[in-house]
Amino acid sequence: MIKHLFKLIWNKKKQNFLLMSEMLVSFLVIFAVFTLLVYYYNNYKKPMGFAYKDVWVVNYDNELDTKNTDSLNTYYETLRQSLKSMPEIKELSFSSDNTPFSQNTNSGSVFIKNKEVGGVNMYTAEDTYKDVLHMQLLSGRWFNKADAVAKYKPIIINNELKETLFGQGEAVGKLVADYDKKKMRIIGVVQGIKVKGDYAPAGYALYSRTDTGSFRWLGKILINVAPNANAAFEGHLYKTLANFMPSSNIEIEHLTQKRKETNYFAVVPMIVLSIVAFFLVVNVALGLFGVLWYNINKRRGEIGLRRAIGASGQSVSTQLVSESLILATLSLIVGAFFAVQFPLLNVFDLSAGIYLTAIVLAVIFIYLLVLVCSLYPGKQASAILPAVALHEE
Amino acid sequence: MLKNYFKIAIAVLRRRKFFTFISLFGISFTLTILLVLTAFIDKVVGDSYPDAKRDRSLYVTNLQKTNNTGGMSSGALSFYFLDHFAGSLKTPVKVGISSRFSGTNTYVNNKKIAVNYKYTNAAYWDIMEYDFLEGKPYSKQQIDNAEKVAVISEDMKNEYFGDIPSVTGKFIEADNVKYRVIGVVKNVPITSYMTYSDIYLPYTVSKINYKSKGYQGGYIGVLLAASSADVPKMQQEYNQMIARLPLEDKQYTKQTSRAESYISAYVNTGDENKSGVTLVLTVIVVFVFIFMLLPTLNLVNINITRIMERSSEIGVRKAFGASSKTLVYQFIVENIILTLLGGLIGLILSFIVIQLINSENFIANLELSINFTVLGIGLLVCLIFGLISGVYPAWRMSKLNVVTALKAQ
Numbered sequence: 001m002i003k004h005l006f007k008l009i010w011n012k013k014k015q016n017f018l019l020m021s022e023m024l025v026s027f028l029v030i031f032a033v034f035t036l037l038v039y040y041y042n043n044y045k046k047p048m049g050f051a052y053k054d055v056w057v058v059n060y061d062n063e064l065d066t067k068n069t070d071s072l073n074t075y076y077e078t079l080r081q082s083l084k085s086m087p088e089i090k091e092l093s094f095s096s097d098n099t100p101f102s103q104n105t106n107s108g109s110v111f112i113k114n115k116e117v118g119g120v121n122m123y124t125a126e127d128t129y130k131d132v133l134h135m136q137l138l139s140g141r142w143f144n145k146a147d148a149v150a151k152y153k154p155i156i157i158n159n160e161l162k163e164t165l166f167g168q169g170e171a172v173g174k175l176v177a178d179y180d181k182k183k184m185r186i187i188g189v190v191q192g193i194k195v196k197g198d199y200a201p202a203g204y205a206l207y208s209r210t211d212t213g214s215f216r217w218l219g220k221i222l223i224n225v226a227p228n229a230n231a232a233f234e235g236h237l238y239k240t241l242a243n244f245m246p247s248s249n250i251e252i253e254h255l256t257q258k259r260k261e262t263n264y265f266a267v268v269p270m271i272v273l274s275i276v277a278f279f280l281v282v283n284v285a286l287g288l289f290g291v292l293w294y295n296i297n298k299r300r301g302e303i304g305l306r307r308a309i310g311a312s313g314q315s316v317s318t319q320l321v322s323e324s325l326i327l328a329t330l331s332l333i334v335g336a337f338f339a340v341q342f343p344l345l346n347v348f349d350l351s352a353g354i355y356l357t358a359i360v361l362a363v364i365f366i367y368l369l370v371l372v373c374s375l376y377p378g379k380q381a382s383a384i385l386p387a388v389a390l391h392e393e
Numbered sequence: 394m395l396k397n398y399f400k401i402a403i404a405v406l407r408r409r410k411f412f413t414f415i416s417l418f419g420i421s422f423t424l425t426i427l428l429v430l431t432a433f434i435d436k437v438v439g440d441s442y443p444d445a446k447r448d449r450s451l452y453v454t455n456l457q458k459t460n461n462t463g464g465m466s467s468g469a470l471s472f473y474f475l476d477h478f479a480g481s482l483k484t485p486v487k488v489g490i491s492s493r494f495s496g497t498n499t500y501v502n503n504k505k506i507a508v509n510y511k512y513t514n515a516a517y518w519d520i521m522e523y524d525f526l527e528g529k530p531y532s533k534q535q536i537d538n539a540e541k542v543a544v545i546s547e548d549m550k551n552e553y554f555g556d557i558p559s560v561t562g563k564f565i566e567a568d569n570v571k572y573r574v575i576g577v578v579k580n581v582p583i584t585s586y587m588t589y590s591d592i593y594l595p596y597t598v599s600k601i602n603y604k605s606k607g608y609q610g611g612y613i614g615v616l617l618a619a620s621s622a623d624v625p626k627m628q629q630e631y632n633q634m635i636a637r638l639p640l641e642d643k644q645y646t647k648q649t650s651r652a653e654s655y656i657s658a659y660v661n662t663g664d665e666n667k668s669g670v671t672l673v674l675t676v677i678v679v680f681v682f683i684f685m686l687l688p689t690l691n692l693v694n695i696n697i698t699r700i701m702e703r704s705s706e707i708g709v710r711k712a713f714g715a716s717s718k719t720l721v722y723q724f725i726v727e728n729i730i731l732t733l734l735g736g737l738i739g740l741i742l743s744f745i746v747i748q749l750i751n752s753e754n755f756i757a758n759l760e761l762s763i764n765f766t767v768l769g770i771g772l773l774v775c776l777i778f779g780l781i782s783g784v785y786p787a788w789r790m791s792k793l794n795v796v797t798a799l800k801a802q
Binding site: 015232242243252280282295298 | 411412414415418419422423426495496497498500503504505507568569600601683684686687688690691692693694695697698701702755
């Protein structure tokens with residue numbers, strides 16, 4: 001049966017070639033769209049890893065003109081005390097510029113036994129950082145005062161980095177090296193936090209503790225405020241900061257708002273792409289439908305003959321539907337060959353699972369599309385009466 | 394003859410309404426997407442408000458320092474660099490200097506307003522042609538006196554002062570400083586990031602020390618030549634200046650900076666080794682290619698099917714002596730008519746989509762419009778489209794043997 005269908009397809013290879021290339025290109029487009037959707041969904045279903053509600057970010061410029069580190073530290077400690085005395089402020093932490101949902105990144109490499117792991121986001125945090133963002137500690141501990149005198153620089157990594165470095169093994173207590181081959185001791189592992197919004201992966205993260213000279217370059221304060229903190233309080237906070245740092249530009253942002261903006265930039269391209277893909281699919285579906293329908297009309301004689309020698313209407317329509325499904329299979333094999341190159345060559349740095357899921361989904365989608373487009377023409381063919389069809393001939 | 398073809402084409406289109414619908418749907422939808430895309434690109438990179446003198450301007454946005462071990466530092470320039478080095482060039486008649494916009498807040502009646510501000514020099518206002526709804530820009534005199542004056546955007550005016558007729562002379566508080574409003578300008582969309590801001594301030598009131606002698610900072614410059622013919626000369630002079638520039642930092646061995654046209658400055662990646670223009674062009678070309686490949690294949694498919702249907706007509710025409718060339722010609726004309734029809738529908742559809750995008754205000758102040766450039770591009774695309782989808786079926790059809798064509802019936 002199948003052999004016979006192949007022969008029928010081969011006989012009209014020129015026309016089928018075009019149909020197949022259309023299916024092939026549709027498969028590739030659908031594959032691209034599904035890859036993106038699966039990637040976004042995968043990221044979306046992972047936990048956020050921190051609480052962004054009621055967290056504000058203060059941006060300031062560090063322009064204090066002093067060479068003396070002690071007076072610099074005193075200056076910012078005074079600021080910290082006056083902020084903490086406000087009842088609306090629960091906790092605060094100075095931070096490097098790469099706060100959650102900001103455009104800033106600071107990435108580098110970590111070395112373990114001369115193996116380099118690149119693309120690690122480097123954060124500088126204070127002892128209170130974890131409490132401000134309500135991060136989850138998976139093992140070990142967060143920084144404390146005793147870390148200032150540790151022999152090796154203490155660091156905390158997230159579980160994504162831990163899995164790459166140590167797999168399932170224990171990470172706390174292990175030593176890794178930074179770019180200058182200086183050793184650092186891992187003292188804790190935290191749940192990765194999705195700093196680039198709901199639809200982006202947490203990535204690798206490495207937190208190091210602020211030291212005595214850090215205030216020279218820190219430029220952000222993360223503040224966890226009480227739920228009752230309103231715009232009036234924000235105005236008051238703003239005045240306090242601006243009066244304290246007269247030579248600095250101050251901006252206060254809310255993480256909830258920043259998250260919305262970050263997600264917007266991820267979702268809009270996804271929606272636009274989906275709409276475009278949808279119309280492309282409708283376009284292709286109409287085209288396939290038209291061509292199949294026309295082909296059946298052209299084969300009335302053949303179908304009439306088959307009916308006359310005893311084939312049931314059912315078997316005629318099965319034959320036509322299977323023919324188009326075989327066409328689809330042929331183009332899907334070629335398409336899958338191209339698609340499989342993505343995980344094999346590791347294009348775009350996505351995990352193989354995402355590509356494979358996308359391939360499977362795209363294959364199912366194309367089969368469904370072809371099935372739907374050939375069902376009606378198939379049904380029409382089964383309604384052909386042999387007498388009428390053969391009479392025309 | 395052409396009139397005859399036209400009649401035949403219309404008759405054929407009406408005979409098979411379903412196929413006509415499919416073809417028109419494919420063409421018009423593809424064109425709609427392309428038109429909206431070009432309208433968007435045209436608006437983002439081609440919008441000449443407020444920098445109308447773009448053809449005789451060069452933009453300096455970046456200075457990159459590199460060394461042999463792969464170290465790199467790249468960023469915008471300092472005021473000192475642009476004023477002292479770029480300002481000393483002979484060819485530019487004016488050098489406009491402005492900071493990249495940055496954000497701050499202000500609080501009015503317990504309401505928070507996010508404010509983007511930008512520092513500029515006086516020449517900036519001479520180069521840029523902002524539409525002043527009221528008032529005027531600050532003068533060099535006012536800048537030298539470090540007067541706390543501000544030019545604000547229309548949006549800022551409405552948000553801060555509400556709907557009142559005139560605001561010049563009133564005070565606006567931003568970043569804990571009170572500025573006197575001396576002008577209100579028409580809004581610039583944020584996509585024109587080199588000229589966008591809510592508040593424009595004299596650089597002398599900047600809280601950050603603008604006298605610092607480092608090369609890198611937060612400023613970008615616009616060099617204006619006397620005429621567009623002087624632009625290459627100006628570019629050459631800038632390059633020579635950069636070549637002579639003493640190394641700022643012993644850590645780095647090479648300094649590069651370019652004065653470039655608006656478009657290449659707009660997509661500057663900040664890395665000399667990665668051309669922004671190439672990157673953007675590649676992305677657009679790949680997208681458009683894949684995007685158009687599918688509808689074209691679809692059209693070719695449908696066209697072949699439809700032409701085979703007319704094999705008897707072809708057979709008769711060939712039997713009566715029509716050459717393959719005439720037949721190809723006829724079918725291409727038919728296709729072009731179909732495509733133009735689809736183009737018309739696409740134009741209407743894109744008009745609706747653009748209205749929708751504008752009313753939704755996806756990006757504040759970005760008013761897309763179908764202009765003549767876009768229309769021209771659309772028609773051109775339309776014709777190419779018609780030819781691509783028409784040539785192959787026509788060629789196949791003209792190969793048809795008279796006997797087979799007639800026998801098929």
